[in-house]
Amino acid sequence: MKRHAVLLTVLFALTVTLLSVSYIFWEFYQLNYKRYVNNIFNKHSIITQLFHEYQQNRTSIAIFEANLAIYNMAVVSEKDNELILKKGKVLKVDGEKKTDSTYFFSKDMVYKQNVTSNIKTTMLQYKRSIYFHINSDVGTIMIIDNTLKPYKPWNLLSGYVSIISIIVISFMLILQRLRPLIRLFQRIALFGAGNLDVSFKVKGSDEIAVIANELESARIKINSMLEARTLFLRNIMHELKTPIAKGTIATQMLDSQKQRDRFTSIFGRLETIVNDFAMIEEVTSLTCTQEFSEYRLVDIIDGAIDISMVEHEHIDVDVPASVKMNTNYRLYTTAIKNMIDNAMKYSPDKHIKIVMKEEELCFESNGEKLKYPLSFYIEPFTKESPSKNSFGLGLYLVDSILKAHKQVLAYEYENGVNRFIFARDS
Structure with missing residues (x-):
């Protein structure tokens, strides 16, 4: 995942941007839709007033329908009424109370009687038409408004699509500009693997092209x-x-x-x-990695013992015959041979044990503990004192060979035993 951090960051930014824009447009759509419903629902006050007058027998059905026609509205039949109530989408519901006053006259005074009735108005949408269903204590009626149509968010949708398209195209252009960076990374990986003839040269004058051409100049110099x-x-x-x-x-x-x-x-x-x-x-010429093959580790150790010309009774080998590794045979054999030579040179009893522990090759021999850290001894021509015996290039060469095999040289001292380890490079 770390190798594609830039790409993942760009994709994450694109995702967040698209989700943010989509959320904003969705909220804007909800707000516009609610406002549209509220605006057209205001018509129900006129319908309620007309229906209330008709309900109180102040007007006839003919006058009621004529008044509705003025506002381009009409009464829906009872058959369609049930269908619309069943399948229509409820947009908004509102209830109110209407109070009518009736006056009675006598010789001495006038009596006033207030009559309150409940009226519930429901606005519905059915087959791209808007209906108002009025329900009162006396009766119900369904009215269609021929001037009103359902909310159409085409303008909002076209704006959303336009902005999303611009964002997507912009990010695609960014990714297109990053493609040379991916190719440059692949070429650098090839160069690091030992292909010294790979070319970094890129046409153009942008930042990536400048970096690539500078790398090409550095490659030529190297x-x-x-x-x-x-x-x-x-x-x-x-x-x-x-x-x-x-x-x-x-x-x-x-x-x-x-x-x-x-x-x-x-x-x-x-x-x-x-x-x-x-x-x-x-080892350092970067060509030896092309000669790696799979060998049994015991065969490599036997080859190292042969070229070190040490008697086999001085060496104990405890390595399973099934262990195999992908290696350059001659180089790895030299590394083991140098470890055997060091043990023969510095161990009082001239004896070494080669053992496999936790998938790591260990070289154990009796002797004094190293006076300095291991890093001191893997430098070329290191010596503790001006004597003829020194580590010279031995451990330096071992360390270089192990690095070429993605391993490191480690050291432990325990109970009078020096232990050098061919450990995996973490």
């Missing part, structure tokens, strides 16, 4: 430096091997055995360093 570095290392190692070979041969011509042994050790050390440099150059 390739040039890598090529120069590789050429330098290979040439210097080639030039060093020749005098080392000559010096090794010349050493055998010395008369003194002590001097012969000393120079043989010196030239052997130089050859080991040159070989380590060659291995480091291969």
Whole structure:
């Protein structure tokens, strides 16, 4: 999800915007609809007044219908009345009381009698027409208003569609502008995986194009430096091997055995360093990942024991034969071989145990605890004291090989046992 954070943010913003606009328009529609219903419901006061006069026998049915016709209204038949009440949609209901005064005369005074009647008015919508149903204590009547039509939100709907379309198109344009960023991310991933020939060049002058073209310039410079570095290392190692070979041969011509042994050790050390440099150059050249294959871990350990030339009785291996890993065989074998060499060099009993614990490969040997943190020893040519014995490039090379395999070198000390661990990189 983190890889698509920008895209998800844009989509979230689009969703929130659409929901907000839709909610606002819905509230606006509700308000307009309510206002429209209230406005047309005001007509019921005229209808109620006319019906009340008719009800009190002040007017005949003919005059009542004529008065309704003036307002473009008509009485609905009883048959349609029941159908409209059953299937019509109630828009609004209102009830009121009407009071009529009747006067009685006698010799001495005038009597006044007030008669109150309840009138309930219901406005309904049925088949795109507006009806008013009036119910009183005396009777009921259904009246259709031919001038009124149901509320039509076409103007509001067209405005809503227009605004939503503008928002969607705007966000689509934003996503379209982000597409080069996605392609740039894919190319950077390829470059990080070791494809140094991938091109970042992009046509255009916007911010993404400027960044991509700057990355292309940086890629060209990095390739040039890598090529120069590789050429330098290979040439210097080639030039060093020749005098080392000559010096090794010349050493055998010395008369003194002590001097012969000393120079043989010196030239052997130089050859080991040159070989380590060659291995480091291969690990850091970003091409070794193409040579990964699946191997049994016990086979890799056996190969490391063979090239370390250590007797098998000095090494205990407790690794299940079923454990497999995807690795560069030669590099990983070298890493294990260096761990065996360190144990043979610094362990008093010259014994090492290779064991699998919680899916991590451990190298255990007796000895004194390291004086400094492990990070001190994985630097090249690290030594605790100016003695001939040092970690040199050994642990540095192991650390570099493990990083190429997405692993790290860890260290523990417990009850007089040094434990180096090939742990998974978190």
